[in-house]
Amino acid sequence: MKQIVVLTGAGMSAESGLKTFRDADGLWEGHDVMEVASPEGWYKNKELVLEFYNQRRRQLLQVLPNKAHKLLFELENNYHVDIVTQNVDDLHERAGSKNVLHLHGELLKVKSVSDDNLVYNWKKDLHIGDTCASGNQLRPNIVWYGEAVPMLDQAIEITKTAEILVIIGTSMQVYPAASLVHYIMPATPVYFIDPKPTISKNSFNNLTIISEKASVGVEKLVKLLD
Numbered sequence: 010m011k012q013i014v015v016l017t018g019a020g021m022s023a024e025s026g027l028k029t030f031r032d033a034d035g036l037w038e039g040h041d042v043m044e045v046a047s048p049e050g051w052y053k054n055k056e057l058v059l060e061f062y063n064q065r066r067r068q069l070l071q072v073l074p075n076k077a078h079k080l081l082f083e084l085e086n087n088y089h090v091d092i093v094t095q096n097v098d099d100l101h102e103r104a105g106s107k108n109v110l111h112l113h114g115e116l117l118k119v120k121s122v123s124d125d126n127l128v129y130n131w132k133k134d135l136h137i138g139d140t141c142a143s144g145n146q147l148r149p150n151i152v153w154y155g156e157a158v159p160m161l162d163q164a165i166e167i168t169k170t171a172e173i174l175v176i177i178g179t180s181m182q183v184y185p186a187a188s189l190v191h192y193i194m195p196a197t198p199v200y201f202i203d204p205k206p207t208i209s210k211n212s213f214n215n216l217t218i219i220s221e222k223a224s225v226g227v228e229k230l231v232k233l234l235d
């Protein structure tokens with residue numbers, strides 16, 4: 010089976026009801042991203058950061074995978090599909106996708122502030138005083154701005170294997186995630202699905218831009234691949 014690598018961003022989950030942040034006003038659900046998604050924000054106001062992710066977690070538990078998530082899962086009938094997502098939601102997994110790598114962490118996991126290896130599944134609210142097995146505070150298992158991206162090397166290795174690359178719903182503004190596309194072989198077909206695509210026509214030798222929201226875009230992709 011041919012190997013498809015899919016890079017997804019916040020736009021992938023927009024039709025499930027989860028807001029992207031660059032679409033609106035540079036704010037993420039009304040917050041300056043540095044206040045809620047950076048180590049500086051955490052040291053400044055831990056309660057605010059925890060409450061922000063508590064809200065995101067509660068919201069995530071109330072939404073469902075959309076048609077685009079489901080179509081990507083169905084592609085596994087005919088292709089080997091690897092998904093590298095910037096999203097912290099679990100909607101790809103809930104749609105059934107088997108190979109999902111989260112570049113920026115996962116909302117339904119928390120980790121110790123003192124040991125990145127102490128990671129726990131977490132579906133409820135997280136509070137000051139919730140601690141790991143060593144007694145240290147837990148924090149969201151999210152890669153914040155300015156932090157290292159532990160899954161980057163693995164994501165690069167996956168991207169290199171692409172025989173077809175699909176990019177869905179990302180503004181390509183967040184690095185190093187946006188740099189993954191540079192690891193494909195030069196002739197690899199690239200499909201870019203986004204209602205407001207931020208990619209220039211000359212970025213790749215073999216680029217197809219599908220200016221659609223994810224559900225319609227992935228449906229068109231499936232037909233083009235047939």
Ligand SMILES: NC(=O)c1ccc[n+]([C@@H]2O[C@H](COP(=O)([O-])OP(=O)(O)OC[C@H]3O[C@@H](n4cnc5c(N)ncnc54)[C@H](O)[C@@H]3O)[C@@H](O)[C@H]2O)c1
Nearest residue numbers: 018019020023029030031095096097098178179180222223
């Ligand atoms: N669902 C989530 O997990 C979630 C949500 C918001 C932000 N984030 C985090 O914020 C960062 C944002 O970077 P990013 O590039 O992923 O997102 P972004 O907000 O910077 O860009 C979103 C992109 O999605 C496109 N889009 C909007 N509606 C769409 C739709 N229906 N279908 C397809 N595309 C659509 C927009 O045109 C835009 O290009 C990431 O690091 C991510 O971890 C995650």
